[in-house]
Amino acid sequence: REVEELGVITRQISLNLDFKTVFEKIFEYLKGNFGFEGCLLVLSDQKNTQYKVEISRLPKELENIQKALAGIVLPIEEKGGIIGQCLRSKTIQSIPSIKNTGELTFMDRQAIVAQQIKSLYIVPVSIGEEVLGALSLSTHKEEKILKEEDIQTITRFVDQIAVLIRNAKIYQNLEQKNTEIENLAEIAKQINLTLKTEIVFDKILGYLSKTYGFEGGGLALVSQDRFSYRIEIMRYPQRLSHLEKMYTGLMVPLDERGGGVAKCIRENASIFVSRVVADDVENSVSRAAIKSMQIKSIFNIPITIEGQVIGAVSFYSHEHYLDLSEADQESIYRFTSQISVIIRNSSLYEQLEREKSFTSGLLENAPIAIGVFDENGIITLENRAMKQLMQDHEGDLLGQNIFEFESIKRSPLQEIHQNAIKRGLSFQADKFPFRSDISNQDYYLNIRVNPLLMEGKVKNVLVMFSDNTEKALVEKKLQEDLFLAKRLQRNILASSKIKEENIKLHVVFEPMQEVGGDIYDIFRTPEGKIRIFLADATGHGIQAALTTMIIKAEYEKIKNSLDGPEVILNQLNHSFYKNYYHLSVFFTAVLVDIEVEGEDISYASAGHPRQMILRKKGVDVFGETGKMVGLVENLNCRGHKIKLESGEVLLLFTDGIYEEFNADAQELGEEGLLSIVEKIERKLGPVEINQEILSGVSKWMNYGNYEDDVT
Incomplete structure (x- = not known):
């Protein structure tokens, strides 16, 4: 049962790349099966010196604490507390009762009190010897003393989904980089349309505010004689907006009197201060400015064009301290560096409007x-x-x-x-x-x-x-490669054709993208049976299509076997578990043998949806879902027999046909598909039956696009 549950939840999680969705699925499983009320995911940086709170879920009454935890960065060394100990030792850290806190740090005790924790279990998230981070699991109403077997189950589950967490984080990072590129494009578009420096800066600040929590900022440009800089733009929260006119236009010396901005420009180096303490600032002018602006955190970044510093941008927080990881600081610096030319050009364009040249x-x-x-x-x-x-x-x-x-x-x-x-x-x-x-x-x-x-x-x-030639050519080559992959996949499937007077057969294959994760094979066995194989690999697009190539290759080795469908699927599972488990190659499958001269059908299923038979009266649903191929070492797939009389119709499909949504975000589901099939006239042939099914599903989706591969 545990393996089946792990298989189901792993498959559900693997269908998503959204980092938040993956975390929610993980928390949902741990909450439903073990009663945890809180969950916190931390990930280590590349140097394994710090960890960052990526996402957390606490009871509703602790919502403010949950918000405060977001983005916190702490060292993995001893100051990093019990989570740091977990990451260093690569072992689970358990506090079943807060009455026995042992040698916890002051920071850990503060956290336990603030979050009202009753029991705490911290599990390392690892892939082999590499520790990605940790899951902190907590109860908040009463103590939770887990049995050793429960702890082992949780550990196995976390080991199982570690790759998925890493992949989702990689996808999130790619999405963040894409967001950077999109914002750069939007800023470039804005400058082309308006030529206003203020609009450009506001777009930059808006992006950093939304992404990292900054609330204010400023732009300073170096004077032509390079003895001073001028504050071109200042932005503050509404309650401090009266300060904008006070500081805008000020000329500030580039020596020690110019404070942190001048130092940033002179040394051509970024300066981030997570917790600004005004009284610790030696420069009296800077100290007074920090107090009047009520700055909590500050990040000064030089603006450099072709190696020369032409100014600096500053970003502030005024309500809360910001804990930016080294990766976050690098991302902001990279973003600012990329838009340096745009900032420079926008300022000069305004000068063109004023001076007409x-x-x-x-x-x-x-x-x-x-x-x-x-x-x-x-x-x-x-x-x-x-x-x-x-x-x-x-x-x-x-x-x-x-x-x-x-x-x-x-x-x-x-x-x-x-x-x-x-x-x-x-x-x-x-x-x-x-x-x-x-x-x-x-x-x-x-x-x-x-x-x-x-x-x-x-x-x-x-x-x-x-x-833009290089990018355009790369995109063109990618489209050509996708087209070739599409032709290759279609050609492989096209080979699955038979001629049989007693059987009429029709296939619909509709990948969501150019290529997909569904694959089928139809052929006549050495003993004269019609053998139909249908599989659905996890994921979509190129990755799933590559998986189907592996499935095809492995199936070809054993498809001529005289053994029954259950034996073939068990052999297929053994091959995939042995050779491809480390690649997380999983798929559902159904295998059917049809007696051409008789009425018997033999079949076996591995994690695949239940299939249908259109009887002369009514519709039968058959099959068992079970575990996916490649997920566990022993599939233990069972074979079954069923009758198919003359004039009746066997309908095989992947789950993409019913995992489609209407305008109200309601899924069609198996019951919805069954309702469509029940209305089909029995006198129709296979082509018309498939058309009726697709028409019904399309109507349900309000004639939108498929959200999954359909076969």
Whole structure:
């Protein structure tokens, strides 16, 4: 029973990559089976010197404590308390009764009192010898004294889902990096549309506020003589907003009198202070500023362009202290570094609006090609990158008509330019096609076109190009590879065809993406039976498709066996458990042998949904779910027999056909599918029956897209 439960919960968790969802599933299992009321997951950093509270769940009355725990970073050494001891020793730490706390640290005692803990069990989360982190399990109403066998069960469960926790965290990190990229794209879009430094900075602060909890910040730029810096922008919470005008525009010396920002600029180094104590600050000006701003935590980051520091950004918290891990600090620094050019350019663009001209330094150093064209297409402004793009390193583009270049004639830029001049329309596009006149090489560019207003009218158009060729080619190659994988998978399945006068058969195969995790095989055994194999690998897309290739290869070795379906599935399980368990390759399967001349059907199932037979009257549901292939060493799959009379229909399917949702987020489920099947007229053939089923499911989904592979 324990193995079956572990198999079910592991499969449920493995279907999700969302870190929060994975944690909720884990907590749900531990709460339902062992009565824990609190759960806290910590993960170690790459250097194994610190651990961070990633996510926690406490009883509702401790909601404020739960919020306070989020993101806390502590050392793994002795100061890290009992959790640190668990991570160092790689063993479970148990406190069945808080009356026997032993040699707990002061911090541990404080935590136990604050969280009202009655019993505490801390379990290491490990993959082999590598300790990823720990799960802290607690009760809060009464003591929970676990039996040794319960502790062993929990330990096995945590070992089982350690890989899933790691994968979900990797996915979360990728999502965070994607969010960084998306925010960079949004900020770039904003600057192209507005050219306002304040909007750019507010977008940056908004992202860091949402992601890390900062509540305020400022932007400072170094003066041309590099003896001072000017505070360009200040942002505070509403209750401190009166300070914004007080500090904005101030010129501050870059020596010791300039405080932490000046030190950040001089040393070209980030400075993060988690707990700011104003009285400990030696600089009197900085001390007074910290007190007036009520700063709890501060992070100063230099803005660097081509190795030169041009200013600094500062981010503050005013209500709570922030505990940022080294990874968080690196992520914020990386994000700020990537947007340094945007911050610089936005500031210089505002200067262009005020002074009606660009500085030569901006044009020469801009990493993107910039040009300004008048209403007739005459180039009135260019930069070095623009010359390089037009393959005219020596000549001067000024005064030439951009639309007389052959490479531009072949593009829709002239129409876009006219829309900007006549209608004031902005334009942006990725993978804009461009061919060099000199090298005849094809490029894909990111292009941004903005009308420039002068006295209420559009007289000029600002155009910015950046090379996106490498990314576009990678995406194209990926699509080609996916198409090849799709053809390969379809070809493998297409080989599963038989001709049999007594049997009519039709297959629907609809992966959610280009390729999927469902696979089937139909062939005639040496003794004349029709053998149908249907499997559903965990996950979707490329990873699941690769799993199906392994399934196909292993099944091919044994599918000609004269043994019954249960023997074949048990052999298949033995192979996968022995060879692929470390890869977490699990799948459900059903195997059916049909007597062509008789009425007997032999079948066996491994973790697969119950299947159906459309009788002349009514619908029979048959099969047993059991355990998935590859999950346990001994599958103990059992064989069964069932009658199929002439004119009756055998319906085999994967769970994707009923794990679909309507507009109210209700799942169709097995009962919903059964309801659709029961309405099917028995006189229909296999093709029409499949069409009726798909039509019913599609209607349930309000004609949306499938959320799982369907076979």
